[in-house]
Amino acid sequence: DQQVKQNSPSLSVQEGRISILNCDYTNSMFDYFLWYKKYPAEGPTFLISISSIKDKNEDGRFTVFLNKSAKHLSLHIVPSQPGDSAVYFCAASSYSGAGSYQLTFGKGTKLSVIP
Amino acid sequence: ETGVTQTPRHLVMGMTNKKSLKCEQHLGHNAMYWYKQSAKKPLELMFVYNFKEQTENNSVPSRFSPECPNSSHLFLHLHTLQPEDSALYLCAGSQDLQETQYFGPGTRLLVL
Numbered sequence: 001d002q003q004v005k006q007n008s009p010s011l012s013v014q015e016g017r018i019s020i021l022n023c024d025y026t027n028s029m030f031d032y033f034l035w036y037k038k039y040p041a042e043g044p045t046f047l048i049s050i051s052s053i054k055d056k057n058e059d060g061r062f063t064v065f066l067n068k069s070a071k072h073l074s075l076h077i078v079p080s081q082p083g084d085s086a087v088y089f090c091a092a093s094s095y096s097g098a099g100s101y102q103l104t105f106g107k108g109t110k111l112s113v114i115p
Numbered sequence: 116e117t118g119v120t121q122t123p124r125h126l127v128m129g130m131t132n133k134k135s136l137k138c139e140q141h142l143g144h145n146a147m148y149w150y151k152q153s154a155k156k157p158l159e160l161m162f163v164y165n166f167k168e169q170t171e172n173n174s175v176p177s178r179f180s181p182e183c184p185n186s187s188h189l190f191l192h193l194h195t196l197q198p199e200d201s202a203l204y205l206c207a208g209s210q211d212l213q214e215t216q217y218f219g220p221g222t223r224l225l226v227l
Contacts, residue, residue: 002157004157032213034215036218041124041220042220042221043119043121043205043206043207043218043219043220043221044158044205044218045218046215046216046217046218049215089157089158091158093213101212101213102160102163102171103158103160103216104157104160105157105158106157107155107156107157108157
């Protein structure tokens with residue numbers, strides 16, 4: 001059973017417009033959420049994160065929103081640029097015991113920004 | 116550049132072979148991780164090391180054997196793998212267990 005779901009496998013957006021990537025989770029013990037970006041032939045690159053005590057975190061063109069009651073988070077990219085074309089992974093962190101934390105990943109959403 | 120390197124980048128091996136994947140981190144991280152990404156599946160955590168001690172083994176088959184000789188190096192020893200083990204194997208490091216993880220480029224493994 002997937003605890004972190006990215007229901008859209010792909011998304012196409014025109015350059016300059018807003019890209020909105022969505023992520024839903026089921027485990028209420030998750031307390032920290034991250035977005036990673038992955039280009040082909042490279043490992044995931046950390047993009048932005050948010051703690052469960054916040055509902056918004058902004059870093060330049062990237063903003064992550066967290067709705068705890070809906071167990072939903074989203075990543076907004078504005079304005080979208082062709083270089084943003086990549087696969088975006090949502091990840092959630094929870095304490096797994098004995099001082100250890102685990103990251104649970106979604107399957108990813110492939111974003112294509114069209115010039 | 117995340118400060119985490121992995122070698123080899125690509126590996127093809129037969130089911131009777133023994134090979135090792137290597138991960139090296141240059142950022143003074145205390146925690147290191149092995150993940151597996153199969154096609155159309157989320158990243159799956161395999162092993163976690165904290166200060167060279169293994170803290171997580173996510174029910175990984177014994178044909179995968181990790182080794183962490185020091186805080187900068189992490190190995191994944193492979194033997195008698197199955198074709199379904201073909202995947203992208205990613206190493207990551209973080210300053211501490213709770214901190215953000217930074218990934219290497221991965222090793223694309225094909226088991227024939």
